[in-house]
Amino acid sequence: MLAAIDFANSDIKCDLALRTIHAKLGADEIIVGPDVFYEAYKRTDLRLLNYLFSLKLFRYIYAKFYVLFAKYRHQISKLIGSYMLRKVKKKYPENSLPL
Numbered sequence: 001m002l003a004a005i006d007f008a009n010s011d012i013k014c015d016l017a018l019r020t021i022h023a024k025l026g027a028d029e030i031i032v033g034p035d036v037f038y039e040a041y042k043r044t045d046l047r048l049l050n051y052l053f054s055l056k057l058f059r060y061i062y063a064k065f066y067v068l069f070a071k072y073r074h075q076i077s078k079l080i081g082s083y084m085l086r087k088v089k090k091k092y093p094e095n096s097l098p099l
Helices: 014-019 034-042 047-054 056-071 073-091
Strands: 022-025 029-032
Touching: 022 034, 029 034, 034 047, 034 056, 047 056, 056 073
Parallel strands: none
Antiparallel strands: 022 029
16 A cells, blocks of 8 residues: 555655555565566466567557556546456455466
């Protein structure tokens, strides 16, 4: 949670965190921007997204448009979030999500 980060003692800068997505891999590695999606989709069963983010050309193009995505991420989530959640719930009934 962004509000819980102690930015004075963090490698993450507050203004950057508000503009782009961050992820922490392991104890020390922080990744920023479209690489977060690549790492996340590598770990899911969303094959199309995993494939797209595995392509360096797609990631390059996506990085160029990421600024717009980040700006409107809440509206985008409202449009497609419930659809994606239904797909996951259909594939993995309650209490059977893979860990």
